[in-house]
Amino acid sequence: MHSLFYVLFHPLRTLNLWLEDDPNASIVDVLYLFTTFSAFGIWLVFDRYQKAVNSAVPFRYAAPEAADPNWHSRVIPNANIRSHLQEPDLLPLQFGGEREYITCFDPANNLHLNSIMADEALSIEAKIKRAKNAQVKWCETSFSERRRVMRSLLRWLVENQEVCARVACRDTGKTLVDAALGEILTTCSKLEWLINHGERALRTETRYSNLMMSYKKSQVIYEPKGVVSAIVSWNYPLHNAWSPIIASIFAGNAIVLKASEHVIWSTEWFVGAIHKCLEVLGYDADIVQTVCCWPDQAEALTRSPLIKHITFIGSEEVGRKVAIAATEHLTPVTLELGGKDPAIILPDTDLQKWASIWMRGIFQNSGQNCIGIERLIVHSAQHDELYDILTDRVAKLRFGSVLAPTREGYINTVDCGSMISNDRFNALEQLVFQAQEDGAKVDIGGKELLHTSCEGKSFFQATVVGDTQPNSRIAQVELFAPIALLIRYDDIDEAITIANGTRYGLGASVFGPHQDLCIEVARELRCGMVSINDFGVFYVSLSQDLPFGGTKASGYGRFGGPEGLRALTNPKAIVTDRWPSFAQTSIPKVLDYPIRSLVRSWDFVHGLTMLLYADGYRARFNGLLQLSKASRR
Template identity: 45%
Template sequence: MSLEDAARAWLAWLSALTLGQIWAALCNPPDKLWKTALFLAAFAWSVPEYWGRFRKWHRGRKRVKYVWPAPKEASPTWHGEVITNPDLFAHKRNPALLPPHASSEFEYITCYDPSSGEHIETRRLPTVEDIARQVARADAAQPKWARTTFAQRASVLRSIKAWILRDMESIVAVACRDTGKTCVDAMFGEVLTTLAKIDWLVKNAEKVLKPERRALSLLLAHKVSEVHYEPLGTVLACVSWNYSFHNALSPILAALMAGDAIVVKCSEQVAWSSDWFIGGVKACLRACGHNADIVQLAVCLPAVAQTLTTNPTIKHVTFIGSEPVGRKVAAAAASNLAGTTIELGGKDPAFILPSADLKFFASLWMRGAFQSAGQNCIGVELFLVPRSRQQEFIDLLLPRVKALRVGVDVGSLISHAPIGRLEKIIQAAQDGGARVLAGGEQYIHPDQPQGAYFAPTLIADVTLDMEIAREELFAPVMTVVPYDDVDEALAKLRGSRFGLGGSVYGAKRKECMHVAKALQCGMVSLNDFGVFYLNQDMPFGGVKASGYGRFAGPEGLRGLCYPKAVIEDRLFSLVRTSIPAPVDFPLPPGDKPWVFLKGLVFFAYGRGMARVKGLFDVVRMAVA
């Protein structure tokens, strides 16, 4: 605690005296009046301070209620035209899907429900010039936003939180309509995580970004050194489709609290829902009296997206997506020396030790494999099971996998595009000796035959050299890899290209920690799955081909700022740095500068008598 903090604490204690105590002091004989004067002075000095703190706290808790109507397509009773073999460019095969007055001068994409193939809308994509104007608007609005207080920013986030809690059903319905996921999966991955993000930012952002005092050396004892975290300006987030609500809002919330403006480039697969979600954020900004231009949504194809990542106005790029695209984004951002946070694919293992209680963890593993139809960057893609317990594992999980209801328990894939690749990889594993015990192929839903469903799959006797164990599937596939020796299995896992997350299960903490430390990944859960993301105080990210940098936690928030070192005199204008005469220009003749500096070095960094002699030389040369 600093001297100033100690003084404030003492005065706060004095100011806590009740009016009755002060009145009693006033009634004392004259020789006690000095105590009364002290009490009143402390009270008068501290009240403005604590009143200011109260007003700041109160402003930060302010919530502004606003209305953001849900689109009609979110209603469970809505039905659109079913597209045969739906994809983003279905309008090119069926021009009737185009909006009225569509022009051949522009690009369009078809938005549809992947679980049913129903047409939602066909929307025009912005041109390169449109995107440039969006970036310019965001950048023009950023300086004013950067001058807002943390209380004002917290008020915006609290208002967004109130909107989420109030219109939760609409938010979930929109996410489900555009991604094909189930309502339960949307609540887990969209709502819970976003609310956790808001709460962490509101409670911790100011503490994380306030000026940070740094240590000093003996030579700088008269100085105060701080690191200030300044907003970068305008940042870009290129986000994936698997959690259309959370992936869009998460970088926006962090950027707003850091004082930045942000452009979000969403996946074309979820253009419709992203537009509505970010529209809700912009409505909140307007209701709170701020310029909504600080948040922009860019929906564009790769050729136009490249102009975003190379735009010199963009000071930082967060990318969530595939490895090949991530490499291109990092290279493009490097052309302007923009910072990057890259989160790519994963092949997260669940390492099950011989001592693990299989029955207890069975439900957790089902959620880990089949959450959002396996389209989860930290979903469990590999189950490493002791060979002696593989059959026990199968007997326990296989009936549950077969009992999963497609369209109820497990939603659709984002599109039909991955299905052929998945079937090919699974067939190759089967040809190599693996056993497909359930699923393994496209599922044709009797009520929604145009839906992009893949049957929940359990495949056993997989080896780590198979393609199915090396490539990210992003599908509802439970892949079981038997092993004979823990350390041997760990050595093989370390050969994986990926290193995002992982989990370890066992009865003994020491054994679990041994495996956790050996795994080469950015995040590990012991006897749990994926909870490192629910705790937004933890950094999120991977190593190797899973990317670099971190979002979430203090590391992610500070990554949206640039650190500025600020150093000043401790007793401003009273004790200042001067150049000692022995080293002042022009240098004096002889060895006086050398003796002075040598003495200074020994005084600052030497030990014992060498330090004493150094101090003597410094004083002797200074007064000579």
């Protein structure tokens, strides 16, 4: 405490003595005063420089007209992303020839958004090369410069969150609340994590040395891979695009993002904001490339020798094809292939207390959520009560479009939006019907919802299926739909068996009145992530420091957290001499080539091993004696 007082107040005392021409102010005091205030001045200059270098740079990026709720366009009666084949007049006049196109439309209202030329192999290769050329200079940027990009993007996203949410809603049919939670908050959290902790995850690390190599210093550096790629799904177009982009460029890479054909309209706008940010800050925006193509052209990306890592988010079927294609050049792959996430509800759980969490976990984004709750595994004594609770709440859910054409300034209040398309509706209806045939109880939902005020044909009724058989088809396949499945169990071991009884292993939840028991159950689940008395918090806003990924058919590898960031780099080990002028490696004569005596060399190595690793001081001392004798012979 005395030392702190001296450091803080002695300069002030010295200044006072000096100003009063007091003889007690010695030359030492004056020099101390000068040094202190000089250091303070240097600190102020450095602090202002750091703030200038790291501060966010504002930029503007125009919103698309279709983000306006009162925007109107042509309604496509039977909208499909390949509908240009039946609707040639939807194509711009400058399009022609044999190229294929992607029709972009609002699935909740069937409003035509745009028709975009699909990439072919040659255009994909050209984009990869542009990214590679731009990365050469980008990888030389400092973490401070990359943080400034992240801060600028974060500021823009916060200031333009409503526009971003509306763009996501227009292209997917989701609600503004779902966009705010799944798109905006989560992406802001990712940016904040990179700003605060990204450098720590990638800075050079010093590793431990053992006694034999104590004169060496071991380090690991994380070098950019070069050009990486991400092939992402459509359910969160903003977050699924920005998340791999910001992680990749923070690690010093360039990235080629393949967007889903379903959301290319919004994805191009979201990525365009990143391009604008990079340009304003003086960097080459070519480090971020967007590809949109039909599946038969995707191998131009997955088989490219210039791509050094692939992140894939999507179905198991397509993920397997990506992994196979990547083997041509031994390209590392991170696969996130969805799941069948269970929520185990332990006996005596307060059902009313957690009902809102389960409703959000099941019906957020109309069930199109890779870590959504797909199975509620509930004790037999509470099954019927939970079924009644959910049925009552589901009956009150309002479906619709927040961007349906309305009077000026009015946004529709809806709980659930549309699904991305109606392609799977027949399969979903058949699964629900088959579950009923097997004894399941369905009092609400189970069919396509014919909306009375929205032109879109992509609404599916919120559904509750009770008494679901754990081995039935509906309980084994990923639904990705607004369907709640309730499965009975009689003891906790049975609940764990049911939870582990699918081919998937992405996320899970455990609910119960006693947290210690919940943790015990969580440890028995074969999956990548578990929430206790919560849903999905291993990824949402507060937990970007955690690795995200699964096991079994849910894929392998991790993105998110230090593990995900480091997966986008090449770790390189470097070993140097700790005191190069004092101690360096030399080969003992007894081991030098040509070896003079195999017996002596063996005794030397044997004694060295005993000295370093034998159990007990006596054995180690004997090893030292043997080592000494072998050296003297």
